[in-house]
Amino acid sequence: MNDAPDTDRRTDGDRLAALGYRQELRRSLGVLGNISMGFAVVSPVVGLYAVAQVGMAVDGGAWVWALPVCLLGQLLVVGVYSELASQWPLAGGAYQWSRRLVGPSFAWLTGWMWQFAVMFANTTVAYLAAPWFFALFGAVPTPPQLVLTAVGFMLFCTLVNAYGIDLLRRFVSLGIAAEVIASVGVGLALLLFFREHGFGLLLDTLDAPAANGTGGAAAFLAVVAVGGWAFIGFDACVSTAEETRDAARQVPRAMRWALLSVGAVVILNAVSVALAHPDPAAVVAGTDLDPVTTAVTTGFGDWSAKPFVVVVLVSFTACLMASQGGAARGLYSLARDGVFPFADKVRRVNRQQAPIGGLVAATVISCAALPLGLESTAIGSLITFGTAATFLPFFLLCAAALTARLRGTWRPAGEVSYGRLGTPLNVLAVLWTGLEVVNICWPRAVLAPPGAPWYQVWAALLGIGAVGLAGAAYLLVRRPQRRMREDDPRAAADLLAV
Structure with missing residues (x-):
């Protein structure tokens, strides 16, 4: 099913040309392939592991109610993204869309922040x-071994990505199949x-808020801040828009289905783990740091430990593979406009029509941060920054x-338009994402490990500030906004009116 009819190819190519670009990437994904990219990055297994222990430790069994709140909030974001993606189905959505909505400087900073959040x-x-790899053999790794294994994961995913979107789709689909069957x-x-x-x-909060020195409402807000991590990544569907057939119609559909399906699985498993855990109070007390594995092995028996490790490892690999591909395509989108450092190299596409320049750059930058893993508090700061930096572009x-x-300068003109409902939906999306940015950036000792240094408590603000200042400095010195090409508005309007 990789071959599209000529009319489909011509429609996608014409749309891309009207937006100022030529087809360089292989356009071979259908809607299921696009959904798989978003599903893999959001990843119910990875998402649940990222939030379950912290959520239960902060708000007891009641933490699960933060998940539907976060899912509904993110569905508002998907609504706005759907109108944008259907009108401008381009890789590097955050940068490309904001350039057309507001202007070059704002767009460049938004794209810069999004890129570093993903990388x-x-x-x-x-x-x-990395620890799950060692868990297969019952080994306890040292910090240097964890870092080197993580580099190995990164290079393996880079190799798969380098062979093009078709191989990437196959690997990711296999990972998703294993993840869905196992997790459901x-x-x-x-x-x-x-x-x-x-x-x-x-x-039942299991007295967790009192034990942590927070009130009930404050504890729930803290869990909402953490729970947001389980519902990011659906914008990976946008990253492969220029490789998806009938992208203007299918990408919005893929984002919606990826988020809803992952959301349903995450909520199911969060409820199941809480109710099947033999001693939730131990999670609140901090003596059980892995409630998911505890619930699974207690229920199924010790024999299930190894198969469960394999499923988790496959899920993490599929997530990394798809997310790395999204980061590469975002860099490619910036570089082909000449607005990213070393743009002539980063924009290169190889014989498999994969954005090899962006892939190499994304891998180098991601690996450069891995030595932080030699110090656990530093990697914790990176996790906190990553969550905040993802919601800020939203x-x-x-x-x-x-x-x-x-202002009346944009009226949705793509395949998806909510008409009069679009404005109130957009207002709610701004309120939700604004609340979540403040909520995540708010310095809370309760979300940091016991005895964590001050910079980890403030990691979200410090990280966003550092990346934002670096981007602003590059904007002022190199002035990339001057090199952004202008679209032909008449050509785009004529095409989108068809």
Whole structure:
């Protein structure tokens, strides 16, 4: 199913040409292939592992209610993104869309922040995957071994990405198949056959807020800040827009289905783990730092430990592979406009029509941050920064769309338009993402490991400030905004009106 009819190719190519670019990447993904990219990056297994222990430690069994709140908030963002992606189906969405909505300087800073958020998130995923490799052999790794293994994961994913979108899709699809079968099966089994507690546990904070020195509302807000991590990555569907057939129609659909499907699995497994865990109080007390594995092995028995490790390892690998591909395509989008350092090299595409220049650059930058893993508090700071830096572009882009909408300079003209509902939906998306940016950046000792240094508590603000200042300095010195090409508005309007 890799061959599209001539009319489809011509439509996609004409649309891309009207937006000022020529087809350089291989356009071979269908809607399922595009969904798989978003699903793999959001990854229910990776997302749940990232938030379950912290969520339960902060708010007990009641933490699970933060997940539907975060899912609904992110669906608002998907609504705004759908209108933008259907009108401008381009790789590097954050940069490309904000350039057309507001202007070059704002667009460049938004794209810069999004790129570093994704690249450092890849650092985090590779580092967090490394211990599972050693768990296969029952070994306890040293920090240098973890870092070297994470580099190995990164290079393997780079190699797969370098062979083009078709091979990437196959690897990611295999990973998703294993993840869905295992996670849905395990979640239902825990809920139906291995439940240790009644559903009342889901309303019980287990005195976690009092133990942490926070109130009930403050604890729930902290969990919402953490829970947002489980629902990011759907914009990976946008990263492969120029490789998706009928992208203007299919990318919005893929984002929606990727987020909803992952959201359903994450919520199912979060509830199942909480109700099947033999001793939730131990998680609150900090004596069980891996409640997911505890619930699974207690329910299924010790024999399940190794197969479960394999599933988790496959999930992390698929997540890293798809996210790395998204980062490479975002860099390619910036570099082909000549607005990223070493643009002539970063914009290169290889014989497999993969953005090899962006792939190499993304891998080098992600690997350069891995030595932080030699110090656990430093890698924790990187995780905190990555969450905040991902939500900041969500907010900036939603705010840009609302500003242009209210000014009358943008009226959605793509395959997806919500008409009069578009403005209130956009307002709600701005309020949600703005709240989440403040919520994540708010310095909380409760979300940091005991005894963590001050810079980890303030990591979100410090990280965003450092990356933002570096971007602003490059903007002032190199002035990349001057090199951004202008689209032909009449050609684009004529095409989109068809």
